[in-house]
Every structure is written in structure tokens, then in C-alpha cells.
Amino acid sequence: MTTISADAAPAATTGHERGTPGYRRLGAAMWCAGLATFVLVYCVQGLLPTLADQFHLSSSTSSLALSATTGALALAVVPLATLAESWGRVRVMTIALATTAVLGVLAPLAPNFPALVGIRALQGVAIAALPALAMSHMTREVAPRWLGSAVGLLIAGNTLGGLSGRLIAGAVADVAGWRIALGVIGVLSIICTVVFRLLLPPAQAPAPAQVRLGELGPLVRVHLRDPGLVCLFGIGFLLMGAFVTVYNYLGFRLLAPPFDLPPQLVGLIFLGYIAGTWASTTAGRLGDRIGRRKVMWGAVLVGVLGAWVTVPDHLLAVLAGLLLVTIGFFGAHSLASSWVGRRATLLPGGSPGVASSLYLCTYYLGSSIGGAVGGIAYDEAGWLGVVVYVSGLLVAALGLALWLRRVPAPQHAAATA
Numbered sequence: 553m554t555t556i557s558a559d560a561a562p563a564a565t566t567g568h569e570r571g572t573p574g575y576r577r578l579g580a581a582m583w584c585a586g587l588a589t590f591v592l593v594y595c596v597q598g599l600l601p602t603l604a605d606q607f608h609l610s611s612s613t614s615s616l617a618l619s620a621t622t623g624a625l626a627l628a629v630v631p632l633a634t635l636a637e638s639w640g641r642v643r644v645m646t647i648a649l650a651t652t653a654v655l656g657v658l659a660p661l662a663p664n665f666p667a668l669v670g671i672r673a674l675q676g677v678a679i680a681a682l683p684a685l686a687m688s689h690m691t692r693e694v695a696p697r698w699l700g701s702a703v704g705l706l707i708a709g710n711t712l713g714g715l716s717g718r719l720i721a722g723a724v725a726d727v728a729g730w731r732i733a734l735g736v737i738g739v740l741s742i743i744c745t746v747v748f749r750l751l752l753p754p755a756q757a758p759a760p761a762q763v764r765l766g767e768l769g770p771l772v773r774v775h776l777r778d779p780g781l782v783c784l785f786g787i788g789f790l791l792m793g794a795f796v797t798v799y800n801y802l803g804f805r806l807l808a809p810p811f812d813l814p815p816q817l818v819g820l821i822f823l824g825y826i827a828g829t830w831a832s833t834t835a836g837r838l839g840d841r842i843g844r845r846k847v848m849w850g851a852v853l854v855g856v857l858g859a860w861v862t863v864p865d866h867l868l869a870v871l872a873g874l875l876l877v878t879i880g881f882f883g884a885h886s887l888a889s890s891w892v893g894r895r896a897t898l899l900p901g902g903s904p905g906v907a908s909s910l911y912l913c914t915y916y917l918g919s920s921i922g923g924a925v926g927g928i929a930y931d932e933a934g935w936l937g938v939v940v941y942v943s944g945l946l947v948a949a950l951g952l953a954l955w956l957r958r959v960p961a962p963q964h965a966a967a968t969a
Contacts, residue, residue: 567695567756570702574753578693579705581752582686586709587716588649588744589682592656592675593621595717595737597796598819599730601803606730607665611804612927618800620669623920624676625683626913632681633688633909634768641689642755644681649745651678656738660731676916683912688905691893693756697840703890704836708829711882715825716740722819774901775910780959781895783952787848787888788915790949793922794855794942795881800923801930801938802862802874810865824874828882835883836890845957848887852950855880859942863935877942884949885915898962 568575596603596617604614636644655675662668686706694702717737724733775781802821806813831851839847858876861869889911896907922945929937 568693568698568753569695570698575694575698575702577751577753578690579702581748582690582706583709583712584744584748584751585645585649585682585686586706586711587713588653588741588748589679590710590713591717591720591737591744592652592741593625593679593717594618594714595721595734596621596672597714597799598718598722598803598822599725599733600800601807601815601818602725602730603665603668604804609665610927610931611801612924612931615800615923615927616669617665617672618796619920619924620673621676622796622916622923624673625680626676626916626920628677628680629683629913629916630772630906630909631768632677633683633685633912634771634903634906636681636685640755641685642752645685645689646745646749648679648682648685649741649748652682653738653741653745656741657735659738660734683908685905687889687893687908687912688903689755691897691904691908696894699890699894701833701836701840703893704833704886707832707836707882707886707889711825711828711832715822715828718822718825719819722815722822726816726819771901771903771906772910774899775896775903775907778895778899778902778962780956780961781892781899781907781910783956783959784888784892784895785911785914787949787952788885788911789918789922790945790952791852791855791881791884791888792915792918793926794859794945794949795877796919796923797926797929797938797942797945798859798862798874798877800926801935802870804930805935806870811867813867821871821874824871824878827875828878831879831882832886835886839887839890844887844891845953848884848953849950851880851883851887852946852953853880855884856943856946856950859939859946863939880946884953889915895961900962902962 568578600611600614600617603609603617604611652675655671655678659668659671662671687703690702690706691699721733721737724736803818805811806818806821807815835847835851855877858873858880861873861876892907892911893904896902896904926938926941929941
């Protein structure tokens with residue numbers, strides 16, 4: 553007997569169906585948006601050892617080049633995304649991408665590290681509305697039964713953006729320095745922004761009613777009163793804190809004894825993101841088919857296993873463990889992010905845009921705070937300290953994922969078996 557998910561959206565007759573031209577154009581456009589966004593956000597991650605050496609910084613201090621962007625994004629995402637949705641999702645996404653790309657071209661001109669951190673923080677504010685609006689746009693424009701797959705495609709673009717930013721920046725920096733590397737990334741983001749705007753089909757769903765600043769507090773509280781959404785927000789925070797810690801500091805480990813790898817080879821660790829592209833789309837499809845809870849539990853456990861596989865000082869073990877961490881993270885994140893939008897549609901007074909922005913707020917706070925604390929763990933206890941810290945975050949995420957089973961849906965009480 554087929555059961556209905558506790559958070560499944562009601563059946564709808566509108567929205568792009570998978571396989572239609574509109575679905576393909578929307579997917580390709582949002583894929584470009586993710587690429588343009590995350591090529592900028594994460595391009596400095598592969599440059600952290602270089603920045604630490606150039607400006608004589610500790611590993612945890614150099615991570616501010618990334619934490620400033622994600623922290624500013626986290627603080628700005630809720631008010632900007634909530635207010636901006638009624639201004640027109642397509643218009644705001646285009647402006648956000650263009651502004652961030654221009655700041656990306658200016659970043660190489662920073663005269664010192666504090667100035668670079670300041671520009672990176674401005675980029676976080678400029679782009680804050682885009683990730684939540686992208687998720688909300690997918691929720692409103694895609695037929696509900698294909699939403700998991702569509703969000704998986706969006707996250708796949710995010711994944712490729714993160715991968716491309718790290719690899720391109722690292723490769724260019726080895727030849728021409730970190731300033732030229734950041735300039736190349738800025739130009740690439742501008743190109744992706746233009747392609748995004750050309751591909752994106754006209755919006756079918758009308759813009760929601762305009763939200764005024766004074767209405768923001770009550771609207772946010774509606775979502776924070778729902779225990780299921782709060783649980784998903786916590787999962788996003790914990791997952792991202794664990795994931796960004798691994799990628800922030802693994803480069804430092806591989807550059808040091810006993811590995812002593814050259815920087816060119818260390819940069820290639822980010823090829824593990826390719827597994828994230830596969831994991832995000834596969835997890836979305838499996839979640840639609842057999843239930844999001846089961847797939848999420850499995851994904852988080854894969855991440856915990858991967859963290860411990862990286863402990864031995866053997867390169868193959870480190871790479872295998874990194875691959876498992878990446879698969880586990882992207883699988884769980886894909887499910888959690890699409891689940892937030894579905895649950896919000898069932899919540900009386902709920903909004904997918906507001907729910908997505910709150911999820912991303914906690915998600916990027918996880919990157920900023922979790923990544924910074926992970927740096928302290930690395931400085932104080934080495935890689936084993938990182939693994940213990942990351943495992944603690946992932947086990948806590950698994951606990952929240954298990955607890956979700958006890959949380960009833962806002963309107964539909966039947967749960968997926």
C-alpha cells in the first residue's frame with residue numbers, strides 16, 4: 553500500500569513537468585545561477601594556505617576570507633530574501649548575481665587582508681537574497697512531484713560552482729598569484745550571470761503579496777514555531793559546519809608532513825565535489841521514491857564514516873574518506889533543503905521563500921561559525937581534533953534527523969513508511 557509523506561505537498565496541476573522545454577530551461581538557468589554564486593563564495597577556500605603565507609596568518613585566521621562571506625550572507629539572507637521576493641524573483645536574482653560578480657572583479661585590488669575580508673563580506677550581503685529566492689523559485693515553478701529532482705539539479709550547479717571556484721583559483725594562483733586568480737573568478741561569474749538571464753523562462757507563479765519590514769518578525773515567528781522546520785534548520789547548520797571544516801583545513805594537513813604534497817596536487821582534492829553533484833541529484837530522486845527520512849539517515853551516517861576513514865596518514869584513505877564525507881553531506885543537504893520548501897507550503901501562513909531563507913541563514917552560520925571553530929580544533933589538536941569535532945556535529949545532525957520522525961506535519965499526518 554502506498555503511503556503519503558508527512559511533508560508532501562498537495563497535488564498540483566501547475567508547474568513545469570520534467571522533460572518539458574520549460575523545465576529544461578529553468579533547470580539550466582538555475583544551474584548557471586548556482587555556478588555563478590558559488591564559484592565566488594568558495595574560490596578562496598583553496599587559497600587559504602596561500603593567504604596564510606602571504607599575510608602571515610594562522611590557519612583559523614585565514615579562514616576569515618571565507619567566513620566573512622558566509623557570515624554576512626547568513627545575517628542578511630532572511631530580511632533581504634523575504635522582502636525581495638515580492639519585488640520579483642527574476643529581477644532580484646539578476647541584480648544580486650551582477651552585483652556580486654562586480655565585487656568579485658574588485659576583490660583582487662584589496663591592499664591588505666582586512667580589506668579583502670571587507671570586500672568578501674560585501675559580496676555575502678549582495679548575494680544574500682539569491683540562494684533562498686532560487687529555492688523558492690524552484691518550489692513555485694516546478695510541478696511538486698518533480699521538486700526533489702529539480703532542487704537536486706540546483707544543488708548540483710552549486711556543487712560545480714564550488715568545485716570550479718576552488719580548482720580554477722588554485723590553478724591560476726600557482727601560476728600568476730592569488731590576485732589574478734580572484735580576477736579570473738570574477739569574470740567567470742559575470743559570464744554565468746549573462747547566460748542565466750538568457751536561459752531563464754518567464755515566471756509562471758505570481759509574486760506573493762508585498763511584505764513590509766514591520767511584518768517580517770511575525771512572519772519569521774510563524775516558521776520558527778514549527779518544530780519540523782526548526783529541526784531542519786538545525787540539520788543544515790550542523791551539516792555545513794562539519795563539511796566546511798573538512799575542506800577548509802585538509803589542505804593544511806596535506807601540505808605538511810608526512811604528506812608534503814605540492815600545492816598543485818593539494819588543489820585537486822576539490823575534485824571530490826564531483827561526487828557531490830551525483831549525490832545531490834541521486835538523493836533527491838531516492839527521497840521522492842522511498843522517503844526522505846531513510847535517505848537522509850543513510851547520508852549522514854556515510855559522512856560520519858568518511859570522517860574517520862581520513863584519520864590514517866595514508867593518502868588513499870584520506871581521499872576515500874573525503875569522498876564519503878562529500879557524498880554524505882550533499883545527499884543530506886539536498887533532502888533537507890527541498891524538505892523545507894515542501895513543509896512550508898503546508899504550514900498555515902507559511903512561505904517557501906521565508907522558510908528557505910531561514911534554512912540558508914542557519915546553513916551559512918554553520919559555515920561561518922562551524923568553520924571558524926573547526927580551525928581552532930585543528931590548531932589545538934591537529935587532524936584528529938578535526939575528526940572528533942566533525943563527528944560530533946554529524947552525530948547531532950543524525951539525532952535531529954531521527955527526531956523528525958516524531959514531528960507531525962502541519963496538515964497531513966500520514967508519514968512515509
